[in-house]
Amino acid sequence: MVMPWSLPLASPTPRVDLAIVGAGVSGCALAASLRQRGWWGSIDLLEIGRGPGGRAATRTSRQDDGLRINHGAPLFNIRAQTPPALVKALAQRGLIRPFSGSIQSLDAQRRLGPAIADGFSDGSLWQGAGGMDRLCGGLLDLAAEQGGALNRRFGTLVRHLRPERSKAGVSWTLQDASGASVVEARWLVLSGTLLAHPRGRQVFGWTEIPLEQAAQQLADPQLSAAQAQLASIDAQASCNLLATLPQESAQAWRALHWDLLQCSPTAQERWGLRRIGVQPLADGRCVVVAESSPAFSAAHLDVYGSRSSAAQLLGATPEPTAEAQVLDALREALIDLTGLSLTGAQTQLMRWGAAFPIDPGLDPNHRLCPASAIGFCGDSLAGDGFGRIEGALSSAEALAEVLVPQL
Secondary structure (H helix, E strand, C coil): CCCHHHCCCCCCCCEEEEEEECCCHHHHHHHHHHHHCCCCCCEEEEECCCCCCHHHCCEEECCEEEEEECCCCCCEEECCCCCCHHHHHHHHCCCEEECCCCEEEECCCCCEEECCCCCCCCCEEEEECCCCHHHHHHHHHHHHHCCCCEEEEECCCCCEEEEEEECCEEEEEEECCCCCEEEEEEEEEECCCHHHCCHHHHHHCCCCCHHHHHHHHHCCHHHHHHHHHHHHCCEEEEEEEEEEECHHHHHHHHCCCCCEEEECHHHHHHHCEEEEEEEECCCCCEEEEEEECHHHHHCCCCCCCCCCHHHHCCCCCCCHHHHHHHHHHHHHHHHHHHCCCCCCCEEEEEEEEEEEECCCCECHHHCEEHHHCEEECCCCECCCCCCCHHHHHHHHHHHHHHHCCCC
16 A cells, blocks of 8 residues: 555645654654644654654564564653643553563672663653554554644655745745755744754764754744754764574573663673663564663764664765674673573664753743744753653643644
């Protein structure tokens, strides 16, 4: 079946009421929140990856139907007494469920202990039902069931932002790397920081920061302030080893008494690992995801997975030798830490250059810039949930509340 987002673009450039760049948690949550508030305008959701989810996605394989890897977040936590309304809606539909696995910690002497407060494992714990991709997939289902046009453009890189001011106000044209127009929108929302941050210039060789250039053109003080804050947000990178083990090697891993192992600060210093997750597969295999420590990731910022979006769409050039060295280092650390075998494992590297934003985030007073017809959501907004999925959800709901009257 041909999905709507795989159809060729019509000419001239399509026009929509709202373009959302980024189909991670906050972008998908915004679409659902707008529909729940009774707004039925046309939405284009543009995402560089093959599907929704971002760091809360589930990796699959065209050659292996049984393979499903939660390669980023294995779960998410809600710490607020009043959780985002979308959590209840997702749970009622069976799209997410409480996390029922065991979380333990490990110190540098290999002593197991209870879960430690790392900011991601306290409060109420949730995971997608059948995979973390059900979180964002479920949010898009919520949006679709409410009605209204929602066009999903996966595998789409937005490289340039072209605002235009007229008597009717500001509108936006989004262009790809070649300068070809992808969509024209009456309003624009950025759910991530890439188009506002200098790392695009530093890492991918871009000649300008797209949002900075647009803010200069529009001369909107509020947008300029928002862009400057977004550009100043630093972030921790993350390098994840994904190891798919055959049945014979998987047995020992599946027999462990924990599903998620947190490494204490001393353990992180010793092995360069932050967290290890074991994900059993239905056919007896299992996947082990080893997340690097912040220090390890910082030491390998220039290493990209050959199958990453950064390499395939953003122009980053992978170095096979460097990638192999990082994989070997993570593999050896994992074996030494656990004492278990990875014989026969198929391994790959997943890397995020800006996995966890670092305080301070974007002032929520700048989440909406009406004079420039642009808004912002995501876990980079300051406040409760900053740097976590909870913040992505709550920021989307908060933006929808103030955006609907403008639309």
